[in-house]
Amino acid sequence: MENINEIIEKLGLETNLALEEIPNIDLYMDQVIQLFENKFSESRRNPEEKVLTKTMINNYAKGKLVFPIHNKKYSKEHLILMSIIYQLKGALSINDIKITLDGINKKVVKEDINLESFYNGYLKLTNKxxxxxxxxxxxxxxxxxxxxxxxxxxxxxxxxxxxxxxxxxxxxxxxxxxxxxxxxxxxxxxxxxx
The missing domain is CATH 1.20.58 (Methane Monooxygenase Hydroxylase; Chain G, domain 1)
Structure with missing residues (x-):
């Protein structure tokens, strides 16, 4: 157990997708996958594990975990939500994640939320x-x-x-x-x- 702190350091627990790392332009699915793979690759349990796949993204969209995608491109707001989903899926079912994020998705569609401000609060809490x-x-x-x-x-x-x-x-x-x-x-x- 003496090496537990070494293990913790290698897990990349502080790794999050910062707002400044999310492009201000909409991305295609392959670009989204590449962004997440580059950012979260060290947090995988083994090298074969995928951080994000086309199937996952399609399931998030079909399951309404994220608000509708336009022209097969993903906005900064989609990426913020996918980053949160990435963290939530380690402990919650897809249905529980949908319920949790439903209110946020509705507010995004109505433009009734400052999602970047919310995400900054989320990032502060995760660091703490x-x-x-x-x-x-x-x-x-x-x-x-x-x-x-x-x-x-x-x-x-x-x-x-x-x-x-x-x-x-x-x-x-x-x-x-x-x-x-x-x-x-x-x-x-x-x-x-x-």
């Missing part, structure tokens, strides 16, 4: 989350080592404890996020009944 995560990892390493010393566990069991602890924390966060998605659904139902 990474910082908090690194502090939490150090704390969790110490807790696992303390637990292992008490029980006389071998290093391989220490790894299992750490993996289990991380997965448990991940599940706790995911479950809360899912309940927040469920609240969006309930709020929509209440509005429809009025």
């Amino acid at each position: 989350n990474v910082s908090d995560f690194k502090e939490d990892i150090d704390s969790r390493i110490n807790m696992v080592k303390d637990e292992s010393l008490e029980d006389g566990n071998s290093p391989d069991l220490e790894h299992v404890l750490m993996i289990s602890s991380l997965v448990h924390m991940s599940n706790l966060y995911r479950r809360v996020a899912e309940k927040l998605v469920d609240e969006i659904v309930v709020e929509k139902e209440v509005k429809r009944q009025r």
Whole structure:
């Protein structure tokens, strides 16, 4: 477990698509894929894994995770939403992502949102989350080592404890996020009944 901080550094957790990296001109699908591959390639678990594919983009469009595409070109706003989808899909189902982003998509279509300002807030939060995560990892390493010393566990069991602890924390966060998605659904139902 001594190498966990090295692992974390190699994950590229701070990697996000910054606003200044998104062109102000609309892009074709292949250009979008290339932009995402160049930006997020280090965050892949293995080299064969694709960051974004034509099928994924088509599914996002068909599933209405993003507002309609015009002339087979993707705007800066589409790329912002795809960047958020890229992060959300690690924990939420496609349906949950659709529910989560539905209000934003509607506001984009109505031109009732400053999406760049929203995205800047999102990026600030993600950077803070990474910082908090690194502090939490150090704390969790110490807790696992303390637990292992008490029980006389071998290093391989220490790894299992750490993996289990991380997965448990991940599940706790995911479950809360899912309940927040469920609240969006309930709020929509209440509005429809009025």
